[in-house]
Amino acid sequence: xxxxxxxxxxxxxxxxxxxxxxxxxxxxxxxxxxxxxxxxxxxxxxxxxxxxxxxxxxxxxxxxxxxxxxxxxxxxxxxxxxxxxxxxxxxxxxxxxxxxxxxxxxxxxxxxxxxxxxxxxxxxxxxxxxxxxxxxxxxxxxxxxxxxxxxxxxxxxxxxxxxxxxxxxxxxxxxxxxxxxxxxxxxxxxxxxxxxxxxxxxxxxxxxxxxxxxxxxxxxxxxxxxxxxxxxxxxxxxxxxxxxxxxxxxxxxxxxxxxxxxxxxxxxxxxxxxxxxxxx
Amino acid sequence: xxxxxxxxxxxxxxxxxxxxxxxxxxxxxxxxxxxxxxxxxxxxxxxxxxxxxxxxxxxxxxxxxxxxxxxxxxxxxxxxxxxxxxxxxxxxxxxxxxxxxxxxxxxxxxxxxxxxxxxxxxxxxxxxxxxxxxxxxxxxxxxxxxxxxxxxxxxxxxxxxxxxxxxxxxxxxxxxxxxxxxxxxxxxxxxxxxxxxxxxxxxxxxxxxxxxxxxxxxxxxxxxxxxxxxxxxxxxxxxxxxxxxxxxxxxxxxxxxxxxxxxxxxxxxxxxxxxxxxxxxxxxxxxxxxxxxxxxxxxxxxxxxxxxxxxxxxxxxxxxxxxxxxxxxxx
Numbered sequence: 058x059x060x061x062x063x064x065x066x067x068x069x070x071x072x073x074x075x076x077x078x079x080x081x082x083x084x085x086x087x088x089x090x091x092x093x094x095x096x097x098x099x100x101x102x103x104x105x106x107x108x109x110x111x112x113x114x115x116x117x118x119x120x121x122x123x124x125x126x127x128x129x130x131x132x133x134x135x136x137x138x139x140x141x142x143x144x145x146x147x148x149x150x151x152x153x154x155x156x157x158x159x160x161x162x163x164x165x166x167x168x169x170x171x172x173x174x175x176x177x178x179x180x181x182x183x184x185x186x187x188x189x190x191x192x193x194x195x196x197x198x199x200x201x202x203x204x205x206x207x208x209x210x211x212x213x214x215x216x217x218x219x220x221x222x223x224x225x226x227x228x229x230x231x232x233x234x235x236x237x238x239x240x241x242x243x244x245x246x247x248x249x250x251x252x253x254x255x256x257x258x259x260x261x262x263x264x265x266x267x268x269x270x271x272x273x274x275x276x277x278x279x280x281x282x283x284x285x286x287x288x289x290x291x292x293x294x295x296x297x298x299x300x301x302x303x304x305x306x307x308x309x310x311x312x313x314x315x316x317x318x319x320x321x322x323x324x325x326x327x328x329x330x331x332x333x334x335x336x337x
Numbered sequence: 338x339x340x341x342x343x344x345x346x347x348x349x350x351x352x353x354x355x356x357x358x359x360x361x362x363x364x365x366x367x368x369x370x371x372x373x374x375x376x377x378x379x380x381x382x383x384x385x386x387x388x389x390x391x392x393x394x395x396x397x398x399x400x401x402x403x404x405x406x407x408x409x410x411x412x413x414x415x416x417x418x419x420x421x422x423x424x425x426x427x428x429x430x431x432x433x434x435x436x437x438x439x440x441x442x443x444x445x446x447x448x449x450x451x452x453x454x455x456x457x458x459x460x461x462x463x464x465x466x467x468x469x470x471x472x473x474x475x476x477x478x479x480x481x482x483x484x485x486x487x488x489x490x491x492x493x494x495x496x497x498x499x500x501x502x503x504x505x506x507x508x509x510x511x512x513x514x515x516x517x518x519x520x521x522x523x524x525x526x527x528x529x530x531x532x533x534x535x536x537x538x539x540x541x542x543x544x545x546x547x548x549x550x551x552x553x554x555x556x557x558x559x560x561x562x563x564x565x566x567x568x569x570x571x572x573x574x575x576x577x578x579x580x581x582x583x584x585x586x587x588x589x590x591x592x593x594x595x596x597x598x599x600x601x602x603x604x605x606x607x608x609x610x611x612x613x614x615x616x617x618x619x620x621x622x623x624x625x626x627x628x629x630x631x632x633x634x635x636x637x638x639x640x641x642x643x644x645x646x647x648x649x650x651x652x653x654x655x656x657x658x659x660x661x662x663x664x665x666x667x668x
Contacts, residue, residue: 230441237395237516238455238506239428248454252445 077328083321087314090137100128102135102288111304121306123296129307133314136288139200140318143273143282143289144266146204151211152262158212159219160254164227164246173216180213189272190281198281200273207272211265218261222254229253256333263326267319274315290315343370344546345394345514350406352389352398352570354617361617363402364389365570368644371514376540376547378561378578380554380593382614386570387550391516394548395427410514429459432507436519438499442491448475448502449487452509459510474505478535497528501535508539515540515547521556533560554597558582563650566590569614569625572644576651586647586658588633589626624654632657 090097100106106126114121120129162173180188192206226232227250235245270290276282277291285292290311297307352364364386371377379387393404396415408415410431415423435441443451452471456462462470468487475483478501491499500520507515517536521529537560540547549561557564558578565575566587574587582599585591592610612629621627623638630637637656644654655661 230435230437231443233392233397234433234435234441234503234506235443236397237427237431237433239424239426239458240454241424249443249446253443 074328074331076324077332080321080324080326080328083317084325087137087141087318087321090134091141094131094135094138098128098131098134100131102127102132103286111300113304114306120310121304123304123307124300129293129310132288132293133290133311136290136293136311137314137318139283139287139289140270140273140315143200143204144269144318144322147207147269147273148211148262148265150204150208151215151265152258154208155212155215155217156219156251156255156258159216160223160246160251162216163220163223164242164250166224170220173220177213177217180210185210186272186275189276190279193276193281198276198284200283203273203276203282207269214265215258215261218257219254222257223250226250226253256330260326260330260333263322263329267322267326270315270318270322343372344411345371345548346407346409347390347394348407348409350390350393350408351404352386352393353403353405354401355403356618358618362620363570363617364393366406367567367570367572369565369572369575371546371548373513373546374540374544375563376537376549376561378557378564379548379550379567380552380557380564381567382552384614384617385567387552387567388518390567391433391518391548391550394516395431395433396423397433428455428512429510430512431514431516432510432512433516433518434500434503434507434520436522438496438503438523439491441503442499442506444491447488447490448494449489452487452502452506455506455509470509471505474509475502478502478505478508478539479531480505496524497532500524500528500532504532504535504539508543511543513545515545517547517549519551520549522551522553529556530559536560554582554593554599558599566593569620570617571625571641571654572652573626573654574652575644576648580648580651584662586651586653586661587655588630588657588661589655591661592629624656632660 104127106122109118109122109126111124112118112122118128118130120133122128123132158173162169188210189203189206192209193202196202196205223246232245232250235249273282273289274291274294277289278295280295283289283292285296293311294308294315297304297309300307347370348368350364350367351362353360353362367386367390369377379390381387389398389402392398394408394415396404398404404416406416410426413426415426418426442448446454449468449471452474453467456467456470460467460470472483472487475487480486480498480501486494491502494502515536520536521532524532533556536547539545549556551557561578563576564578564581565572566581566589567573568589574581574585574590576586581590582594585594592608595608596610598607610629615621615625615628621638623640624630624633624642627633627637634656642654642656644652647653647658
């Protein structure tokens with residue numbers, strides 16, 4: 058009996074897509090770092106140590122130290138909190154707002170669709186980073202302003218995706234069935250159509266969080282995101298750019314962290330997509 | 338049948354679409370009546386406008402399709418009703434079931450949830466009573482172990498069970514009119530028979546009227562009281578079922594009957610109707626069936642023949658109905 062139960066559990070694990078498991082593990086690692094950096098990090102991320110300037114990785118400082126003698130590993134761990142927050146806060150508004158707008162546009166069409174089409178054109182014709190940089194330079198650099206800038210542009214992509222999904226789903230007979238059962242349009246949009254469309258939004262959201270981190274890091278690198286001495290991965294990479302010859306580790310490890318988090322979100326998105334497809 | 342005023346009365350219904358080069362009439366001046374407790378069949382080929390006719394009764398058609406004419410339901414013109422009042426009639430007095438039970442059920446909600454939603458909207462039931470009623474309904478449409486299946490998702494149901502669930506949802510409010518859009522086309526023959534019998538049984542129990550759209554003459558013969566034959570957007574013949582099957586008075590109906598085997602008729606070679614129905618943008622000026630018709634004469638090609646009463650409750654839009662009657666020999 059217990060052997061059988063074990064087998065079943067085992068099988069269930071096997072049935073989870075590998076990408077989902079790896080993605081979750083990677084993100085779990087960074088989430089743990091973000092949740093309790095004070096417990097995990099060996100040093101104070103901001104404390105200067107003039108006796109250990111530009112030290113290469115060693116047992117004492119596994120990822121080395123920077124030009125002020127700050128421990129890279131500790132800074133990296135503290136930065137996880139900021140970068141995961143960036144991932145969430147640059148995408149939270151776009152997901153919610155974009156989904157709702159997209160649902161209405163897709164459902165009602167007509168002049169609303171025309172208007173939306175022009176807005177999309179407007180946003181898509183400019184490179185994403187260029188608009189964001191423009192908006193940030195108007196609002197002033199900083200994390201909050203960066204989130205606002207990304208949100209102003211980012212919702213369009215969710216809305217576009219949602220519109221397309223609703224356009225196909227509203228043709229389905231269950232939508233017509235909702236009408237002939239005398240249900241109101243809001244109920245049909247939000248209770249019947251939206252849950253059927255939300256899968257691709259979630260998948261896109263996952264990859265978008267990875268992009269959000271990259272963007273946050275890029276802006277941090279350019280000095281438009283998090284401001285020093287706050288530890289943020291992009292800022293950390295930028296910190297090391299003058300020492301690439303003498304202290305490669307300053308930029309290298311934060312760069313790896315960015316890559317791994319991005320990978321984690323992408324794999325998670327992939328895995329979720331896989332699950333959703335199998336559920337159908 | 339209808340000696341009293343009909344429940345549903347459709348007059349001069351037109352559905353059209355702007356095709357750039359001109360207006361295509363997809364449904365062209367359809368009129369029909371359905372009496373209380375009556376089952377009206379609407380039969381025709383794909384593209385004959387039968388489903389459009391059915392869907393425009395409950396205003397399911399959206400632009401670019403345009404609907405004109407009148408649809409009177411118990412004295413109210415549904416086509417002019419504001420959306421809010423229409424919603425009070427849809428579902429409560431008029432219900433619709435669709436061809437594809439797979440797509441007509443919402444895949445992300447349980448069957449029970451969908452029945453309860455319909456009940457909540459229309460019956461005024463509440464709390465545990467609503468769940469009990471949902472199970473009752475599933476039981477009534479013949480879902481075995483309804484109590485256990487009520488929390489299943491549509492994909493856990495077979496095709497026939499989905500159609501039964503669809504019927505349960507549609508009938509939650511005990512409507513007075515059921516519009517069935519090819520309810521059995523997606524099902525295999527044995528299930529088809531069960532579903533038709535179910536619809537007839539519920540019709541008798543609830544005292545509903547039914548409009549049944551199908552392309553299957555066998556289904557018509559088995560279920561309907563009266564039948565209207567559609568071709569290229571028009572009704573070409575309308576009669577009591579037995580009458581129509583025995584004495585078709587339109588060349589097209591005759592052709593249809595000759596092209597399918599029907600039980601209880603002497604075996605003989607089947608004769609297909611040559612050619613295909615005209616595209617909506619390309620209809621001849623006269624009778625739409627004339628190009629495929631063996632009886633067609635010059636006058637057929639001049640103007641569309643009107644639908645006239647040629648016998649007791651028997652309408653035909655064929656100029657040669659008398660010839661057809663004379664020919665209708667021993668078959």
